[in-house]
Amino acid sequence: MARLDVRVRTHLDSNVCYIAREGRPEERVTVRELSLSGALVVGLSTQLSEIFAIKPVLPGKGEVELLAKLVRQGKEGAAVRLFYSDQDTMQALWEHIRDNLPPTDSCPYCRHPDDSREGSCDKCGLYLNFSNKNYLERHIENTFAQRLNIRLSRLNLEHIQKIIQFVDAKLLKVQHRSPDKEFLGTCQGMLSVFSMVRKVAPTEMSVLLLGESGTGKELTARSLHHLSSRRDGPFVAVNCAAIPETLLEAELFGYEKGAFTGAYATKKGKFESADGGTLFLDEIGDLPAALQAKLLRFLEDRLVQPVGSAHSRKIDVRIVAATNCDLQRAMAQGQFRTDLFYRLNSFTIKLPPLRERGEDKVRLARHFLEKFSRSENRFMEFSDEALDAIRNHTWPGNVRELENKVRRGFLMATGRVVDPECMELDQGGPAPVPEADCKPGATQKDYVIKVLEQNGYVIARAARQLNISRPSMYALIKKHGINIDNMK
Numbered sequence: 001m002a003r004l005d006v007r008v009r010t011h012l013d014s015n016v017c018y019i020a021r022e023g024r025p026e027e028r029v030t031v032r033e034l035s036l037s038g039a040l041v042v043g044l045s046t047q048l049s050e051i052f053a054i055k056p057v058l059p060g061k062g063e064v065e066l067l068a069k070l071v072r073q074g075k076e077g078a079a080v081r082l083f084y085s086d087q088d089t090m091q092a093l094w095e096h097i098r099d100n101l102p103p104t105d106s107c108p109y110c111r112h113p114d115d116s117r118e119g120s121c122d123k124c125g126l127y128l129n130f131s132n133k134n135y136l137e138r139h140i141e142n143t144f145a146q147r148l149n150i151r152l153s154r155l156n157l158e159h160i161q162k163i164i165q166f167v168d169a170k171l172l173k174v175q176h177r178s179p180d181k182e183f184l185g186t187c188q189g190m191l192s193v194f195s196m197v198r199k200v201a202p203t204e205m206s207v208l209l210l211g212e213s214g215t216g217k218e219l220t221a222r223s224l225h226h227l228s229s230r231r232d233g234p235f236v237a238v239n240c241a242a243i244p245e246t247l248l249e250a251e252l253f254g255y256e257k258g259a260f261t262g263a264y265a266t267k268k269g270k271f272e273s274a275d276g277g278t279l280f281l282d283e284i285g286d287l288p289a290a291l292q293a294k295l296l297r298f299l300e301d302r303l304v305q306p307v308g309s310a311h312s313r314k315i316d317v318r319i320v321a322a323t324n325c326d327l328q329r330a331m332a333q334g335q336f337r338t339d340l341f342y343r344l345n346s347f348t349i350k351l352p353p354l355r356e357r358g359e360d361k362v363r364l365a366r367h368f369l370e371k372f373s374r375s376e377n378r379f380m381e382f383s384d385e386a387l388d389a390i391r392n393h394t395w396p397g398n399v400r401e402l403e404n405k406v407r408r409g410f411l412m413a414t415g416r417v418v419d420p421e422c423m424e425l426d427q428g429g430p431a432p433v434p435e436a437d438c439k440p441g442a443t444q445k446d447y448v449i450k451v452l453e454q455n456g457y458v459i460a461r462a463a464r465q466l467n468i469s470r471p472s473m474y475a476l477i478k479k480h481g482i483n484i485d486n487m488k
């Protein structure tokens with residue numbers, strides 16, 4: 001790199017900067033059109049050297065140092081490109097630029113008029129949601145190819161090989177990494193799930209998620225949404241098994257006023273609510289035949305016809321469907337349309353059951369215990385017996401069951417250690433100990449009282465929050481000697 005013989009000190013609040021060079025008086029110039037990638041320096045009387053340091057003083061943040069490279073020096077001023085030594089400097093400059101953006105409806109990058117600040121610019125495609133805390137990350141990702149391209153002409157073969165090796169190594173890691181820090185998995189089965197999620201998420205393909213109940217199908221659907229370009233649009237989840245068949249069509253497709261008794265006003269369906277985003281159809285195996293046909297039509301022409309309406313509307317929704325039932329068998333029995341299955345089955349991700357995830361069982365258990373400990377500010381750990389019981393249990397309810405057992409253990413444990421008995425885990429461990437034998441400590445009593453308070457002393461509601469049965473809740477109250485009547 002060329003020698004740095006110029007120091008530019010600039011006060012960005014006034015956009016005036018001073019250029020100092022060895023052996024010469026400071027020169028007053030103006031910085032115009034400051035962006036993350038470059039700036040225009042106006043009022044310079046002499047030629048700048050090729051690379052120089054620029055030291056902006058950011059109001060409220062102090063002085064930061066950037067490297068600047070002269071791109072062009074003409075009548076309008078000197079165009080310089082900016083380089084950053086670290087992420088903090090870039091973040092500080094970005095915050096300054098963001099806070100000083102002139103109010104305008106057009107895209108600040110390409111001046112395309114009327115651009116909303118929610119998603120990306122229709123013309124240049126750059127992300128414009130400046131209030132998003134991850135804006136800078138998204139912007140760097142967005143402009144990666146462009147920035148690399150600018151530098152390409154200066155690279156020699158050795159540089160190019162190094163970059164390719166670096167990118168490959170990063171990609172290998174990223175492809176297998178969980179898409180979200182709350183989505184855990186290190187076993188082979190889960191690594192391959194993460195890899196598939198990363199591959200298919202950015203596409204527009206419909207995805208079918210298979211797996212037993214509680215294996216993380218909904219979590220996967222949310223990851224697919226967050227890693228897609230639809231991430232700023234809505235994510236709408238519908239459980240097809242939870243809504244009575246007679247209401248499901250209206251719920252999914254919406255209805256017109258007067259379409260049926262009780263339709264007092266026109267109502268949007270879930271498809272329309274998910275417009276621009278992702279619709280997660282859970283328990284798709286329970287979709288009645290008539291609605292299977294309607295869903296198939298939607299997948300073919302992307303049109304939605306509300307109940308009682310003569311017109312269809314075009315809706316831009318990506319479908320992620322899930323089921324824990326055996327669709328092959330449902331097809332053989334004529335309960336699930338073969339054409340719909342093949343339409344949905346173009347990309348399938350199968351979530352492995354928890355019992356096949358090896359040490360992930362323990363990792364997940366520790367993750368949940370830590371989560372509960374943090375939220376209650378009461379730190380707990382598993383006994384060795386508890387860890388063995390977690391390893392040996394067959395987990396028919398999968399991760400959801402594990403989370404519930406850990407929650408139970410957290411609540412019922414004596415002192416700081418969670419034993420298998422407190423989680424009601426017996427397999428591989430000693431025989432289950434009746435609940436009354438788990439002697440609670442004072443902090444647990446406080447916790448139970450807090451939950452009761454939060455639920456207006458309604459036992460059933462408190463039990464639901466704790467994910468335990470009503471009799472267990474009564475037992476817990478009795479054990480702690482809590483007198484609800486006195487508390488109300």
Ligand SMILES: Nc1ncnc2c1ncn2[C@@H]1O[C@H](COP(=O)(O)OP(=O)(O)O)[C@@H](O)[C@H]1O
Pocket residue numbers: 182183184185211212213214215216217218219220364399400403
């Ligand atoms: N790999 C995982 N890491 C962390 N939490 C998980 C994981 N898989 C599932 N969970 C949690 O387990 C519960 C059940 O997951 P969910 O996605 O609703 O399962 P499904 O839709 O298959 O029934 C949720 O609370 C979810 O956050």
Ligand SMILES: [Mg+2]
Pocket residue numbers: 214217218282
């Ligand atoms: Mg589910």
